[in-house]
Amino acid sequence: MFQPDKIKKSESLSKHSTFRVGGEAKYFYECGNTKEIPDLIRWAYHNKLPFFVLGGGSNVIFPDKGFDGLVIKITASEIKVGKTQITAEAGAKLMQVAKIAGENDLGGIEEFISIPGSVGGAVRGNAGCFGKEISSVLRAAWILKAGRVQKVGKDYFNFSYRYSRLKDTHEVLLKAVFSIHKGCDQKRMKEVLALRKEKQPWGLSAGSFFKNPNGASAGELIEKCGLKGKTFGGAQISEKHANFILNLGSAKASDILALAKMAQDAVKEKFDVDLEPEVQIVG
Incomplete structure (x- = not known):
């Protein structure tokens, strides 16, 4: 159950977007436990409010007038490392997932060291860079569908270029499992970071x-x-x-x-x- 006293009012959204623009959210809640999300959404429906689920804010632009509803920012960011997979909550930064994999000499997601967004946003938009997309390594995920938590496989998402079905269904990604393998290509990681610095503006x-x-x-x-x-x-x-x-x-x-x-x-x-x-x- 979420804590109603943690709901903020008139929260500036510019603080929660890498563009640093946008007005205020009428209500704002930082969600460090994904188990709170179903209750938060029910609260929004009960109060006849629109809601928006936010991750790292690196691929979103809020209007100057703000958002007249509830913004739920997922900050749950636990990452668990296995032998052939790495599991991350929706609020984890994708580059941090790649970094931790590399520190454990695990490969397959080296390119993601350069993607600043959250796991939730990356899966929703099938994020990618330098020839690697989320769809090529996602193994399974937990989503919130019709108020219930459900585990789904990769095929559920109907991935294509910068698309997953979550863009249409507005279901919420809670946690994702990525395939990895022994042996991290540290040279590739450095190459990707150098290319991003060379070709893309800060x-x-x-x-x-x-x-x-x-x-x-x-x-x-x-x-x-x-x-x-x-x-x-x-x-x-x-x-x-x-x-x-x-x-x-x-x-x-x-x-x-x-x-x-x-x-x-x-x-x-x-x-x-x-x-x-x-x-x-x-x-």
């Missing part, structure tokens, strides 16, 4: 803003439209990688979304390609 962002269209790079298309370095308000399309939108320090969510719309319109006009956001836009 700063306040949510990583790649758009999915790559079939056979193309979203960043290259945006760059060919002459939008690299374009600013609007306190936001900028990165000069280093055009598929990154940065908060330069004073941006509002509306500034970021205005640049995203500008990029979508330009790419549509020049290449007749529709750019689909990879970042989850709330509201």
